[in-house]
Each structure stands twice: as structure tokens, then as C-alpha cells.
Amino acid sequence: MRDLKASLLELVRLAATDLPPDVEKALREAREREAPGSAAAGALDSILENAALARANSTPICQDTGTPIFYIRHPEGWSTRKLREQIREAVAEATERSYLRPNAVDALTGKNSGNNLGDEAFPTIHFEEIEGSTLIVDLILKGGGCENVGAQYSLPNAALGAGRDLEGVRKVVLDAVHKAQGQGCAPGILGVAIGGDRGSSYYASKEALFRKMEEANPDSQLAALETRLADESNRLGIGPMGFGGATTVLGVKMTNMHRLPASYFVSVSYMCWAHRRRRMTVRGDHVMYE
């Protein structure tokens, strides 16, 4: 098996320093919607200026480079143990080079490991074997500020008048956006999972964030709800940074899964505007990034 450490390091560098074009485009469009001279417009100007600067200098877009979460789809025969080792080496090297901030803190002692290597879950690595001969590595850097405003609801929710249907889902997601205010670094992107158990539901809500901004949901009901939720979230008027304004979320990405008869979970993962996700594809000797 080939050593992918250098390629993985490049993946981390891209994720931390080079905002994906579809996210930047959504931010530019949001800038056009804000009143000239407003605090919201000023915030988006700074955000866009920062994205250009980070890309040009290979410095982190945001100092909170978050939890590195890897989703790996590999062909038969790849050693997940060796891939894990290479990922961990790449993450430590990226920290050494200041692409990542040392973020792994022992929950008992409070000690920061200094190199972003913690236990098995830090960095987080998910493996899945797939058919064919292509290796796909998706990486998202999920910052703490936005992770802290994520929310999970168990329906029905009497306080919000939310039943076990898509109308109930709509209500709890709007509640989550309201509770987040500007604290998750609005304008954010929402990953929403319906169903599952508490663990699988949160996991799926993060996976949903890998869909491109312009990519509509293949399910027409969910596609309609995504559009409606984006529109209604923006009507809340929280705006960029919570300064007030036209854009509170850049987009909503939903997914659904099977659930137990007794459970109806809705999980909301809030991703900040600095939506740092990148993909690396390995085919034979070719390594591609998007």
C-alpha cells in the first residue's frame, strides 16, 4: 500500500486555508443582499477579504481549526490501520506547520496534547469499504463555536408544538437557528438528520454537510423543506455574526434515516460560514482535490 502522508497533508492544508468555491460564492451572494454600509455588509466584506488572504498565504481561515473529521471510502484490500497511521502523521505535521491549531485536550487533566493527536476519536476517522478501485477521502474541519450550538430534538416537542412529521421538523430546526443566534458564526450551513438513534442521527447530520451548496436534495419533499427552512431562517433577521441582516443561513442540507417506532430524533449540526470541507480522490497514481 502506498504512503499517502504527503497527499493527506495537502488535503489538510487545503481544508484549513482554502475556502471551497461554492461556499465563497454563497457568501458573495449574501454580501449583495445586505444593505450597503450596514454592520452585516461590513462583516461579510471582512469574511471575503479574510478568505482571499488565507488562500494567498496558506494560513488558517479560522484559528479554530476544529475537530478534523475524516470520512474514508476505500476499495477492498486497503489497510485501514495503515491509513489511520498516515492520517495521524499528516495531522501532526499540519499542526507543526501551523495549518492547524493544537486542539486535542484531555477531558480529565485539561492537558493539550500539542499535536492534535488524542485518543481514537481525535482526529475522528470513519472508514467504509466500497466497490471499485478509487479511494475517496472527505475531510471537514468542524470548529467548536458552531459545534456548541448544534442541537438534537426528540419529537413530539410540546413546548414548540412540534409533532412527528415534517412540519414538526421545520419547527425544531427554526428553534435551533434562533437559539444559535450569531454564536455559531452566522451565516451558517445546517446539516439536519431525521430519524436514527441519538448517535447515528448526529453522525448523519454531519455527513449531510458534504453536499455542495447548489446541490438540491434528491428527495423532492426534503428539497422543498430545505428551501423553506433557508428562507424562514433568514426571515428571523439574525444576520451575519448576529448583527441583524438578510442572511442568517447560507443553506440547509437534510437527510433521513430509519428510526425506531418509539423514537423520532431531529439532529441539527450547525456549520459556521467557514465551511472547511475538502475531498481527495486517489485513482492509481493520480491524486485529485476538490
Place this chain on the structure above:
Amino acid sequence: MRDLTLPLSPDMIRELKVGDPVGLSGVMLTGRDTAHKWMVETFIKKARAPQGDDLAVYEAIKPLLEGGAIYHCGPVVAGLDTRQYRFVAAGPTTSTREEPYQGEVMRHFGVRAVIGKGGMGPKTLTACQDVPGVYLHAIGGAASLIAQTVEAVVGVYKLDFGVPEALWVIRVRDFPAVVTMDAHGGSLHAKIEAKSKAVLEKLLAA
């Protein structure tokens, strides 16, 4: 844009109103979760006895905080091996986690500017009126841009807290922020929260 030079006088603070953009220059201190808990437990509530270099650090940061600014920031720092420190990325972290501590820290040390993102609650707003002080909102995530306003890392305390949690002494020039909580009881965050709540209630009833 209003230019502010540290340290800040009560008169300068009282002139500031919610919505004012400011450019801050001078020497200030970073401090976030661990630092605030440490300051309150060790020196304000005195629930734990000072250990190691606690007292020396306390004496060193007192003059920096008197009339000064504390920045909720966990930076990316280059030069850790050579101690030629340089801020590479240095945007604000979410301030609300310091709400249980911030008012007491402002009163104890005479801090006049709290810098962060996301705003703070009623305890800090009351302290802003009493001290007097302001909350300055920096642009969350604009870390490379903000790092360019950090001219020098003057020093660091409590590096054993970890790089993000250490108390970094930095000299900034034209650090950009917006006043979102002022010394007159004004809070943009309280206003936006209430307005968006009214819209939410309509959407939930629909």
C-alpha cells in the same frame, strides 16, 4: 471608524455607543475559558490556593488589564520551538462561555474592553455599566485578517494551559471591531434576540 488607544479612560468608554466601528491599538491580553476560570477561582473567589507561578503572573497581568482589554481568542501561533512567537491566525472565540466569570473579572482588574464574538449576557452588561466598559465584537472566523493587525507578541503566560488557552500579551494596531454592548445598557445582542424571537413565534404558529 473610531480610533481607540489602550489603556482606555472612563470618558472614552462612555462616548462609545452600540453600532460604532472601532480600531483598537496598543497592548492587550488574550484570555478565554481556562484563564477566566483560573482568575476567578484563584484571585477573586479564592476557592483554590495560588500555585506555581500564579502570583507572579497575577502581578504581571494586573497593569495590563487595568483600563485594558481582554481578547477571547485561542490563536494559531508559529515559532513555538524558537520562542520567536508570531500570530498566524487569531480571530475571536464565542464569548458567552465567559458569562459566569466576565463581570467579576472586569470589576476586579478594571478591564474596560472585552473583545470576542457572539455577545454576552446581562451580568456582563451590568458590569459594562459599572466599570465602565464595552463589549467589542470582532468578526468570527476572520482569523488571517485579524492576525495582520497583531504587530508583535510581547510575551506569554501560562503556556501550560495549552496554546489556545494561554494568556498571550500582544501589541495590535487598528484591530477592527464593532461596539455591540455599551456602558449605557445598550446591547445589540439583546435587541436581535428579542426581534428574532417575535418572528420565530409567528413562524411556529403558522
